[in-house]
Amino acid sequence: MRVEDLVVEFPAPGGNKVHAVSGISLDVAPGETLGIVGESGCGKSTTAKAMIQLPRPTAGSVEFKGSDLCQLSDEELRQLRTDLQMIFQDPISSLNPRRKIGDVVAEPLRVWGPEDKQEQKRRVDAMLDAVGIDPDLARDKRRHEFSGGQCQRISIARALVLEPQVIICDEPVSALDVSVQAQILNLLEDLKAEFNLTLVFIAHDLAVVKNISDRVVVMYLGKVCEIAEANSLYAKPAHPYTNLLLGSSPVPDPLAPIDETDVDVGELPSPIFPPSGCRFRTRCDRATELCERVEPEVQQVTEDHFVACHFPVTNDE
């Protein structure tokens, strides 16, 4: 998928606008996992949903299978939905409490075919199996009989049943216990290989995103700060915000140093009135007058590493 200059704005009181996403451009290569990371309000979820037109973005283009999704009619878009699926943050509310699990996973097949009930059942069972849920035990149960981790796996089965190309994963492990997170992350890796999937994985946890991604996009207040191959991003972050995120993430190692300097006492500015120029400048310790006047463009640092900053962090810092 190729996303260009994506803009998503929502109306706010007083005739103002919430600038949720303000000109994002990124590529998702077939078969890769692209991670999108950032804190609340950065626009990562909104970006992912806008990519699959839920809702339609305010401006910009999303190219997929030769068409710009933003320009397609509702019916043309609907036809492509079998290739674009999504799993959500709250695994329990993603499933209809009144329906049996077998029906929940079968529903996409009832809409798109095949007509044959036996074939539908066969596919549902195959997908439940693929996510580690025993179809015979689960089929007639309802969601309240399952744990959070199991519900998430059922949602994944539902997303897979149409054999999509791309799955958008919107914070799929944030609501789960730590030991269950690992199950889901491993499972997604296995399923990606088995079904040749392309994943867009959104999360706020840096370690989770790194584990599953090939490349990672860091967002702040509706803008892209940095895009890089996962290992390079974490080894040599170029954007001050990426640096701040990495320095703030708790490490399960008692010998890891903790930064107790108050470098960042900042608060997230309002997305209705974002700062001029670089949106991160109010929390950045290297911001200058230039950062206030001119918004930094995304520039290339190395082959697969891009950053939007006037004073990126260099190797020797």
Place this chain on the structure above:
Amino acid sequence: MVDDLKTHFELPAGMVKAVDGVSFQLAPGKTLGVVGESGSGKTVLSRTIMRLTLGGNVHTSGSVMFEGRDILNTSLRDMQKTWGLEMAMVFQDPMTSLNPVVKIGRQVTEHIRKHLDVPKKEAEATALQLLKSVRIPEAEARFSAYPHELSGGMRQRVSIAIALACGPKILFADEPTTALDVTVQHQILNLLSQQRRERHMAMILVTHDLGVVAGRTDEIAVMYAGKIVEKAPTWMLFSKVQHPYTEALLRSIPRTTQKNHTRLAAIAGRPPDLINPPSGCKFSPRCPYAQAKCHEEEPQLQSTKESEHAFACWYPVGTPENREAFEKNMAARLPQTLAVAEGKVVDESVIEALPIVGAN
């Protein structure tokens, strides 16, 4: 000092043994990290100690000694003198722990005046100082703000200011940063560490996040199904893990220092039913090393020769017996062992259907 603390909730379905025999000591100025996932009992533990578990269906036994006083047998009326003054708590969700219709300045002064009986002007001056000490910017202006006008991080700072207002000797922080962004979390945890050092205050930090406790605690207690399964000085816990659950937790967390696509260890199944917990060791159905003895007899928390590292396990990590148990289970292709070894998803229905391992 907590000794054999138990908190059981009587429900129509049965007795939920939320906390089932927890003991530990906490010295002044020290920080204890209590780590566990959902259902481990960590929140019920801190609330029980604070005497915040009320209701006709709650059965508490054991003892909690604080400064020589028996907390569990103190009347709630007498607890009024302890709450806020000597023991304070910071909760996970600052929005529900602050009164939404009272300005934040007044929430702090109210607290000071109730416990320290000082005139209003003095209380206000102290409150302002407190708000500044928790790094609320423009504290004078924010003094007359309502909680909803502040961000989550700011509200948590106010909650901390209130908790610290009367100089408590011990602070319970129950998942104080879980609802906050990682950069804000870092600021709040730094604030708590700093305040703790300045006031020589003891702290119990309850969390599910091993990263949060790693650098900020003196000792860690890992809880599972209402019991402490491992307790050690922080550096010892991480460098010489003894309990299989702690080991599995540590191996299932992704780290920014690992390469991407690193296979994580997964733990089979899910935390047990606290009304009808498994017989023997509560972790045994999910444990990669479990043997017959584990299902029959529950191991007690015991210390090693160093006497600072306690754990409850028949086949602790790193011992030859543990190694043998692992080989045996791998050979038998036990699902919970494969889950940890290969990171595969293993559903609880699979484990429940298994015959008892090693019973030959």
